[in-house]
Amino acid sequence: MSAPRHTALVTGASGFIGSHLCEVLRERGHDVRAMVRRSSRLDKLELGAGGAPFELAYASLDDVDSMAQAVANVDLVYHLAGATAAFDRVGFDRANVEGVGNLFAAIAQARAHGQGPRRVVHVSSLMAAGPSHPSSPRREHHRHERDVTDYGDSKLAGEQLAVASARRGDVELVIVRPPLVYGPRDEDVLHMIKSAAMRVVAQPGLRPTWMSAIHGRDLATGIALVGERGTPIPREGTAGHVHAGGGGDPEVLGDTHDPRGAGLYYLTDGQRSSVAEFGQIAAAALGRRAVTIPLPGFAVRSVGLLNQGLGRLRGQVPALTRDKARASLSSGWWCDDARARADLDWSPEFGLEAGLEDTVRWLRDNQLL
Structure with missing residues (x-):
């Protein structure tokens, strides 16, 4: 069953995952506004556009006023913009924490004029939760482990700020935590x-x-489904919720729909x-x-x-x-996506072998190998 048509803003739209998400949202019948910086390279976004350019909104994470204009008159915000590489925690926090705060300030500004979004899908990272136990994949309700990486700690702090800001602003918030992402248009892997x-x-x-890993196209499809169907973070703190300082033992797999992980989703290729x-x-x-x-x-x-x-x-x-x-060098980064498959009726198209074959084919076609 198709979801009602909505207008979506994608932050980080010029990036690897953002460009795929813009493409998938359009294919699913939604109106897409792509938030980019004036200095952004748009080649990935142009590939996703397929000759029919997306509406562009020029804004940056350190400029609340420009983001307030970007989020005006949209139904959903898919927040992908952030830092995956930095020299230290300060560098990560500038985008992954302060940027989140600025986004929600912009949303509050727009909503004060009756123009802001009703829902935000915040794309974080498996690393926000911390490493998995060697014998058990992470599920959404497993308690967080801090002080493993600066990147992971900054993403967790960004999530916590998003949760608090969404509750204050009466905005629905859903969080997605991808593992390793690869595929056409990627540069890191x-x-x-x-x-x-x-x-x-x-x-x-x-x-x-x-x-765990996931192909970029599959991740984009999963993120779109989270926006359409995902269960949001509880408006009031659920007893023992991971974003209230609770959570279960990562060594114990536990129930797929444990309420302590409500509003969070892992997406993987299932391998x-x-x-x-x-x-x-x-x-x-x-x-x-x-x-x-x-x-x-x-x-x-x-x-x-x-x-x-x-x-x-x-x-x-x-x-x-x-x-x-x-x-x-950690104990591993392995997660289980049973909640997403049950809630969203989602399943990935690419296993690792097919996904890497697709990636290699694209890299060769674009003379990058």
Whole structure:
């Protein structure tokens, strides 16, 4: 059954996931407004537009007034804009926390004039919850683990600010926490695929750990469904809810619809893999065989620290920082999407093999490999 047509604003629309989401929302019959900065490259968004340009709203996360204009007269906001790479927590917080506060201030400003959205879908990260237990995937009601990565802590702080702001402003809020995302138009995971193309797969740590992944197109479809059908965060704090300081033991899988995780959704391809398996499947998609090289923790941390120092000198955040090194050496980033499948009638199109074949095909077609 199709959802009622709505007008949606997508922040971070010029990015990898944002461009896919704009495309999916249009295909589902919705009117799309793409929020971009004046300095944004629009090539990904243009690919998603397929020759029929989206309405653009020029605004930035540090400018409340420009965002108030962007959110005026829309029904839903899909908030994807944020920082996935920074040198330190301050750099992450500027976009992932302060930016969230500014967005909700803009929404309050628009709603004061009867023009603001009724619902916000906040796209966060699995890392906001913290690592998974080695023997059990994370579910939405599992309690948070802090102080593992700066990125994850900033995303969790952004979620908490969004929850408080939405309740004050009487706005429905739903949170999506993706795992590793890859696919056409992506640049971050491209480094892993290029390494596989060189027949080398680096495994952080001496033992593999579980991880979840999802193709960008599938994630965009899931996010759209969350906007249409997802259950929002409770307006009043549910006893023991993860955003009230509660939650269950991550070692115990627990019930799919445990109310302590209400309003949160994980989206995955339904598989579990490891960094080594991801690299080996990427190599197979390239028609090659690769060697997996386990790297001791001290080596991963040392490279991350060295890269970070060199990156500061160059003024560019490298692919592997000290924070990403810490993340790669954790107990794993594995989650379960049973709640999303039950609530949203959602299932992914791409498994990992098909997804990486699709990605490699796109990279070759665009002469990036």
